[in-house]
Amino acid sequence: MPAYEYTAVKNDGSEINGSIKGDNERHIRLILRERGLHPISIIGVTNNQNNTKKITFNRKKFNATELALFTRQFATLIESGIPLSETLISIENQQKKRFHKNIILDIHSRIMEGYSLSDSFAEYPDSFPDIYIKTLAAGENSGNLGLVLSRLADYIESKNKLQQSIKNALIYPSALIITSILVISFMLVYVVPKVIYIFENFNQDLPIITQVVIVISEFIRDHFIVLAMLVLAFFAGANILLQKKEVKMWCHNLFLKIPILGKLIMNSNSARYMQTLSTLSASGVPILDALKISAEVIINVPMRNTAKKTVTKVSEGESISTSLSSTNLFPSMMIYMIASGEKSGKLEEMLDKATANQEEEFKNTIDSLLGILQPLTVVIMAIIVLLIVLAILLPIFEINNLIA
Numbered sequence: 197m198p199a200y201e202y203t204a205v206k207n208d209g210s211e212i213n214g215s216i217k218g219d220n221e222r223h224i225r226l227i228l229r230e231r232g233l234h235p236i237s238i239i240g241v242t243n244n245q246n247n248t249k250k251i252t253f254n255r256k257k258f259n260a261t262e263l264a265l266f267t268r269q270f271a272t273l274i275e276s277g278i279p280l281s282e283t284l285i286s287i288e289n290q291q292k293k294r295f296h297k298n299i300i301l302d303i304h305s306r307i308m309e310g311y312s313l314s315d316s317f318a319e320y321p322d323s324f325p326d327i328y329i330k331t332l333a334a335g336e337n338s339g340n341l342g343l344v345l346s347r348l349a350d351y352i353e354s355k356n357k358l359q360q361s362i363k364n365a366l367i368y369p370s371a372l373i374i375t376s377i378l379v380i381s382f383m384l385v386y387v388v389p390k391v392i393y394i395f396e397n398f399n400q401d402l403p404i405i406t407q408v409v410i411v412i413s414e415f416i417r418d419h420f421i422v423l424a425m426l427v428l429a430f431f432a433g434a435n436i437l438l439q440k441k442e443v444k445m446w447c448h449n450l451f452l453k454i455p456i457l458g459k460l461i462m463n464s465n466s467a468r469y470m471q472t473l474s475t476l477s478a479s480g481v482p483i484l485d486a487l488k489i490s491a492e493v494i495i496n497v498p499m500r501n502t503a504k505k506t507v508t509k510v511s512e513g514e515s516i517s518t519s520l521s522s523t524n525l526f527p528s529m530m531i532y533m534i535a536s537g538e539k540s541g542k543l544e545e546m547l548d549k550a551t552a553n554q555e556e557e558f559k560n561t562i563d564s565l566l567g568i569l570q571p572l573t574v575v576i577m578a579i580i581v582l583l584i585v586l587a588i589l590l591p592i593f594e595i596n597n598l599i600a
Contacts, residue, residue: 200224200240204233211236222319225305229298235305257323258296260359264352266296271345280307280341299323312336327351327472327489334480344479351475358467358555365562369569376577381416383584388413391588402591409587441497448497452525456568460561465494466527467554469503474547484511499525530554 201215202224212233218224221238228235258266266287273283281304288300299320306316314333317324328348335344392410395402402410416423437443452458472493476486484507491503506519517535520526530550537546 200238202228202238203236204228205236206234207232222302225302226298229301234301237309257320258299260352260356262296263323264349264356267345267349267352271342271349274345275342280313313341326492327476330481330485330489331476331479334476338480340480347475347478351471354471354555355468358464358471358558361559361562362464365566369566369573372570372573372577376573376580380577380580380584383581384409384413384416385420388584388588389417391591395591403587403594405583406587406591409584445497452496452498456561456565460558460565461496462499462525462527463554463558463561465496465499466530467551467558468493468495469499469526470530470547470551470554474544474551477544477547483516487516498523502526527554527557529557 199215199217200221201213203211203213205211216224216227218227221240224238225235269287269290270283273286274280278286284300284304284307288297288304291297291300302319303316306319307313312333313336314329317332318329321329331344331348332341335341338344388409392413395406438447451461469490472490473486476489477483481489487503487507487510491500491507494500494503502520502523502525505522506516509519510516515535515538517531517538520534521528521531530553533546533550533553534543537543537550540546
C-alpha cells in the first residue's frame, strides 16, 4: 500500500505534518477528515505494487431529497456572490451526517489542490450522477455557475416530485388490495371452516356457491405452504427472466400496448427524458452529450433504445424530432413541439414548454388511472366478500326454513 506525506490544519488552526498509508489520495483525505484534520497538501512517497490490497470504501451517498437540498443551497449561495470555497465550507457546516461532511470537505480539498469543480464532484458518482457532472462542467465553462446550479436544483426537485407522484398514486390501491386479500384470506381460512362445522350436523344439501367456497377454503388450508412457495417461485422466476434482454424487451413492449398503463409508462418516461434534455440544453451542454445522458434516464427499454438511436441519427445530420418519431413510442405533441423549436431556432425554449406539457400529461394520466383503478378495486373486492358472505348465509336461511 503506498505511503503519503501530508500537511493538514487542526481545528484550532495549527498545522501538522505527517505520513500515512492509504489506497490513494482520496482515501488519505477521508482518513484525515475522520481524525478531525483539514488536509492542505498530500504527496505520494512510495508506491509498493506488491501485495497491494484494494480497499472498499463506504458507499453511503446523498439520497434524492438530500441531493435536492444540497443543490438548492449550493445554487443560492453561488448566486449570492459568495466564493466557491466559502460556499462549500458553509454547506458542510450545515450537514448533520458525518459522511456528508466528509464528501463536501473532500470536494473542497480537491478544488484547493487545483482540480476543477466537475472533476471533484465526479469522484463521488454514487451521489452525483452523470447529468450532475456534465451540468457543473457546462456551468464552469460558461461562467454562469449560479444560473446552471439553479436550473439543476429545479431539475432535481421536479424529478423528485415526479417520482413521488408515482409512489403516492400507488399507495392507496396497494393498501386497498393488500387489506382486501388479508380479509378474504381470514374469512376463507378461519370463518368458513367454523361455519362448515355447524352445517355438518345437518343432512342438508348445501348451495353450489357454498360448496365452491368450501372447496377453495379447504384447498388453501391444506396447501398453504405449497401455494406460498409457488408464489415466491413465480416472483423469483419472473425476476430471473426479466434479467434477459429479450424477455425484458418483450415485457416492456407489452406494457406499452396495455390501455391507460401504456400511456402512463409513455408519459412518465417522456417527462423524465424531457426534464433531463431541457436542463442539459439550457445549461450549455452540447446537444449530443445532452441526448446521450437523457436517454439513460428512460426506464422503458424500447423507448430508451429509440432515444439512444436518436443520438446516432442526430450526429449524422437528422433532426431530433424526426429521429424520435420513427417508432411512435413518444407522444406526438412532444415531438411536434421539438420540431417547432428546431424550425424556429428556439429549441431551448420549446424544450422547456415540452417538459411542462409532458409533466401535465403525466399528472392527468395518473388521475385517469386512479379514477378507474380505485373504484374497480373496491367493486371487485366487495363482490368477492359478498359471495363469501352469501355462501355462509344461504345455508343458514335454509336451515331456519327447515326448523320453521
